[in-house]
Amino acid sequence: MNLWKVELFHLLRTWRGxxxxxVFLLASLLAVLIGFLIHRSSGSSFxxxxxxxxxxxxxxxxxxxxxxxxxSSFAIDSNKERSVFLRLRFSLAEILVSKSIFYFALxxxxxxxxxxxxxxxxxxxxxxxxxINLGWFLWGLFFFLISxxxxxxxxxxxxxxxxxxxxxxxxxxxxxLGIPLIASLLIFLELLIRGLTHTPPIEWETVSYIARxxxxxxxxxxxxxxxxxxxxSEIATxxxxxxxxxxxxxxxxxxxPLISSVILMPAMVLFGWHRYSKxxx
Amino acid sequence: MTTIxxxxxxxxxxxxLRAIDELDFQLEQGTVHGLVGPNxxxxxxxxxxxxxxxxxxHGNIQYGVSENRVxxxxxxxxFFPFLTTREVVDLARYPFRERVDIGAVDKxxxxxxxxxxxxxxxxxxxxxxxxxVGLATVLISEPQLLLLDEPCSALDPFGRREVLDLVSGLxxxxxxxxxxxxxxxxxxxxxxxxxxxxxxxxYDGPIDAFTNSDTxxxxxxxxxxxxxxxxxxxxx
Numbered sequence: 391m392n393l394w395k396v397e398l399f400h401l402l403r404t405w406r407g408x409x410x411x412x413v414f415l416l417a418s419l420l421a422v423l424i425g426f427l428i429h430r431s432s433g434s435s436f437x438x439x440x441x442x443x444x445x446x447x448x449x450x451x452x453x454x455x456x457x458x459x460x461x462s463s464f465a466i467d468s469n470k471e472r473s474v475f476l477r478l479r480f481s482l483a484e485i486l487v488s489k490s491i492f493y494f495a496l497x498x499x500x501x502x503x504x505x506x507x508x509x510x511x512x513x514x515x516x517x518x519x520x521x522i523n524l525g526w527f528l529w530g531l532f533f534f535l536i537s538x539x540x541x542x543x544x545x546x547x548x549x550x551x552x553x554x555x556x557x558x559x560x561x562x563x564x565x566x567l568g569i570p571l572i573a574s575l576l577i578f579l580e581l582l583i584r585g586l587t588h589t590p591p592i593e594w595e596t597v598s599y600i601a602r603x604x605x606x607x608x609x610x611x612x613x614x615x616x617x618x619x620x621x622x623s624e625i626a627t628x629x630x631x632x633x634x635x636x637x638x639x640x641x642x643x644x645x646x647p648l649i650s651s652v653i654l655m656p657a658m659v660l661f662g663w664h665r666y667s668k669x670x671x
Numbered sequence: 672m673t674t675i676x677x678x679x680x681x682x683x684x685x686x687x688l689r690a691i692d693e694l695d696f697q698l699e700q701g702t703v704h705g706l707v708g709p710n711x712x713x714x715x716x717x718x719x720x721x722x723x724x725x726x727x728x729h730g731n732i733q734y735g736v737s738e739n740r741v742x743x744x745x746x747x748x749x750f751f752p753f754l755t756t757r758e759v760v761d762l763a764r765y766p767f768r769e770r771v772d773i774g775a776v777d778k779x780x781x782x783x784x785x786x787x788x789x790x791x792x793x794x795x796x797x798x799x800x801x802x803x804v805g806l807a808t809v810l811i812s813e814p815q816l817l818l819l820d821e822p823c824s825a826l827d828p829f830g831r832r833e834v835l836d837l838v839s840g841l842x843x844x845x846x847x848x849x850x851x852x853x854x855x856x857x858x859x860x861x862x863x864x865x866x867x868x869x870x871x872x873x874y875d876g877p878i879d880a881f882t883n884s885d886t887x888x889x890x891x892x893x894x895x896x897x898x899x900x901x902x903x904x905x906x907x
Contacts, residue, residue: 391761396751403753405794471749475808478722478743479766671724 393480393488397463401496411500413452418504422504422511429516437520442619443632445508449501456500457541457566460493461559464549466666473671478606482667486546494542498535502592505618526620529641533614533648540608540651541566547658550665566609573604592635606656610647617643672699674735675763675816676721676847677699681730683716683870692715692870693730698816700735701843705857705864705878706850707893713870718743718818721848734816739766739804742814748805752794756785756804759793763808775811783807798825806834817847823856835860854890858882866893868900 401407421444431438466485467473474483512518544565548558577598581587586597594601604610620639624630630637637643643658676698683691691713698704706714719725720744721732734741751758760776780789783803788796793804802825809817819838825832841847851857851892857864858878866874873896874881882889 391754391758391767393762396754396762399753399758400751469749471745472751473725474743474745475748475763477724479763479812507901588895670726671719 393484394492397489397492400463401459410455410459410496414449414500414504415507417448417452418445418472418507418511420448422515424448425512429664433538434568436516437621438509438516438518439520439522439619439621441508441512441516442505443616444549445505446615446618447633449504451550452500452504453497453541454566456493456497456544457562457630458559460489460497460542461542461545461548461562461586462555463493463551464489465544465551465555465558466549467669467671468555470671476671477671482663486663486666490542493545496539497538497541501534501538520621522618522625523620523622523625526617526625527637530615530617533617533644534609536648536651537609537614540611540655543655543658544608544664547662550662550669553669559572569607570604570609573607576600577604592637605644606644606650608651611644611651614644614648672701674698675700675732676735676848677731679731680887681720681732682719682728683713683720683725684728690870691720691727694870694872696865696875698846698848699863700846702862703838703842703847703849703860705861706848707818707852707854707857707864708867709852709897711869712867714867715746715820716870717867718820718848718850721818736815740813740815741818742809742812742816743818744805744809744820744822746824747798747799748808750793750801750804750808753789753792755792756780756807757789759804760807760811764811767812771811771813779807781838782810784830799830801829802826802834803830806837814845816840817841817845818850819847820850821852822849823851831856833849854893858889866896868897869904871900873897873900 401410421441424444425436425441428440462468464486466476466489507601541562545558545562548561548565552558552561577594577600578587579601580598581589581594587598596602616630616637619632620630624639628639630639674697676696678694678696681691682689683697694713694717706717708714716725717822720727721740722741724743754762757776757780760780761773764771764773764776777786777789780786784807785800785807788800793801795803802822806822809819822838823834826834834836835856838847838849842862847863849857861878863873863877864874864881876887881892887895
């Protein structure tokens with residue numbers, strides 16, 4: 391028995407692992423089902439890459455559940471006795487590194503498994519004549535991995551800030567959901583004040599100062615996953631269409647949150663490490 | 672005799688409160704030493720500092736053994752509820768796997784009397800059973816200095832007797848620092864003891880020297896010592 395197996399058993403022997411897998415699978419099946427309904431109602435040709443775009447959106451609830459599960463696991467000192475058991479036998483490095491790698495790999499594996507299921511079902515059910523571009527797919531995957539790494543480190547950071555699991559979970563969820571929600575409201579107010587309410591949402595990032603500021607918020611790297619389903623027809627028009635939104639096919643899309651993620655991640659790890667090691671049990 | 676633990680001028684402050692006050696104390700190898708005192712005497716704080724779970728304010732602590740051979744059993748041990756007894760003890764063995772063989776897991780579980788619960792998940796265990804699992808998790812690491820924080824507090828009289836026998840059996844092999852407020856336990860298993868009150872040492876020496884009285888029992892002597900100290904502190 392080692393720390394890796396403890397994390398695995400924690401998932402497999404409780405509701406956590408099965409629920410999380412189920413929600414990812416549900417996102418995958420819903421993407422295919424919604425695709426089917428759109429296909430039937432509009433009568434237009436529905437391509438399998440569009441189901442992948444739907445999946446990236448529908449996987450959000452599963453990712454939020456993952457955040458909750460990981461954040462409660464990182465709150466190692468929330469139960470004093472279990473914390474004593476671990477801290478007396480394992481170094482802090484062993485505990486935190488095993489948790490970080492485990493939960494990063496877990497999110498990646500489940501998300502990509504859901505993506506693969508959607509891909510295969512979409513390919514069978516819908517128009518599969520266009521191939522996904524490998525170069526863009528890898529670029530999108532890179533953004534996804536950076537987003538996952540940042541989320542894992544954010545969870546570690548919040549686990550270091552608070553001893554209790556509830557506070558840690560709420561703050562991580564608050565940062566992931568609250569900041570975009572509050573920013574959206576502020577963007578609307580800003581546009582209202584400046585008399586620019588007619589601006590289409592796609593242009594907010596260039597018109598609104600708050601939207602431009604929000605582009606530096608690290609979790610925005612997740613938007614880069616839209617590159618994982620770029621087809622040759624999209625490359626030809628230099629436009630990526632994702633869930634009805636047309637975006638310029640720009641490799642520097644979400645470069646700003648990528649830079650802030652790369653800068654913030656080591657700082658958060660160092661701060662978290664310092665707090666965990668100074669904490670008295 | 673070799674000194675396995677030497678403490679001098681150890682102080683721990685929590686803001687204005689001095690939980691441990693200039694504590695001096697030595698522990699000889701192979702002995703079972705009792706740490707006695709009422710609630711708030713500083714026993715648990717002292718044990719926590721000795722294993723690095725809390726930081727001292729000042730003072731010196733010197734070990735005569737490697738620090739990874741010092742192990743603590745807290746007063747209310749708790750474990751991951753989804754693991755079985757065998758898995759918990761095996762997890763406790765993992766950091767010491769180079770010197771402790773996997774076969775030792777079942778042996779230690781039998782030693783603490785949990786053979787029948789070896790494959791049961793610890794989540795449903797009573798406090799007493801968790802205490803036994805706790806004992807198994809510390810014994811598996813083959814400690815040279817074992818710190819027990821009120822190990823009998825949750826046990827029934829039979830379980831208490833078994834634990835005390837187990838501790839007695841460690842005499843000469845492992846040094847045990849045994850914190851408790853059950854005075855009869857100290858008298859029955861310890862060679863020496865330290866009586867603490869409000870972070871200070873009131874008595875430190877052999878049990879025999881302390882009980883050198885025909886008129887008063889061991890318990891009365893300890894209680895008198897603590898009452899006199901509390902009265903003196905009140906007068907100040």
